[in-house]
Amino acid sequence: MPHAIEYDRFGGPEVLEFREIPYAVAGPGQAVVEVRAAGVNPIEWKLRARLRPSGEITAPRRLGTDASGVITEVGSGVEAWSVGDEVIVVGARGAYASELAADASQLIPKPEALSFEQGAALGVPAGTAHQVLASLGVAEGDTLLWHGGAGAVGQAAIQFARRLGAEVVATASERNHAHLRELGAVPVVYGAGLADRVRAAAPQGVTVAVDGVGTDEAIEVSKQLVADPDRIGTIVRGAEADGFGIRYWSGGGPEPLTAAEQALRFEGVALAAELAARGEFVIEIAHRYPLADAAEAHRQSQTGHVRGKIVLIP
Known part of the structure; x- marks a missing residue:
């Protein structure tokens, strides 16, 4: 059975x-x-x-x-x-x-x-990462701050963003920094003083940010560093996103993903599978x-x- x-x-x-x-x-x-x-x-x-x-x-x-x-x-x-x-x-x-x-x-x-x-x-991690980056319009010339770079979604997001030509700063525990560097991100430790560490890692400025961990710090630092709130999103605290004045996708938010966003997620999984098969996605x-x-x-x-x-x- x-x-x-x-x-x-x-x-x-x-x-x-x-x-x-x-x-x-x-x-x-x-x-x-x-x-x-x-x-x-x-x-x-x-x-x-x-x-x-x-x-x-x-x-x-x-x-x-x-x-x-x-x-x-x-x-x-x-x-x-x-x-x-x-x-x-x-x-x-x-x-x-x-x-x-x-x-x-x-x-x-x-x-x-x-x-x-x-x-x-691949499913949720690659799909979520691909959709969120597309929804935020991440492209060459952007600098992305991703909170929670070592998780499966964060790792996928780093790799997709780098393929799009964006620079990436990602928060993570120090033990994971070497791996994030291999994926193409500049890693920084989360915790007190995070905003200053991100500024040092990205002196050109941060243009887009995503909360993948759900902490107050992730939201607050993103709002400090990104000028346009429409380019800040969360995949964890959707229920509170409107109060923060930022965007959300799932994460407990009241509105489900649109058909276009669902299609982007499916597209992301297929793309990641193709890239991984060629040795171009970890x-x-x-x-x-x-x-x-x-x-x-x-x-x-x-x-x-x-x-x-x-x-x-x-």
């Missing part, structure tokens, strides 16, 4: 249960994917802990949107995919599972050069856990000190 991670009540990681589930069935326009790896994203433990609203639980809930695997069945109307195709799944429901049914529109070909773990690590896997150990993966994610991506292996 296939298995999935489910929970019946809000709470800590201990509410996650490893359970047998019915076999997935491909409906019209869908494909069943045998999951080889699933990505863990912070939004998932925030939903589980009820730090983000999601309505009352009336039936067992599953987690996860990012996965990679092999198609084992295709439904009616699916012509672009065949049994045996290796795919990346983006925006699925219940990706913490050994198999799942996904819409054909949620699938991207997994390049042969990418591992299944790398494919599963995908760092921080931790690997068996699917049954999803609770431990959430505990690790909740520390806020993960460099790269956590993946689950069914």
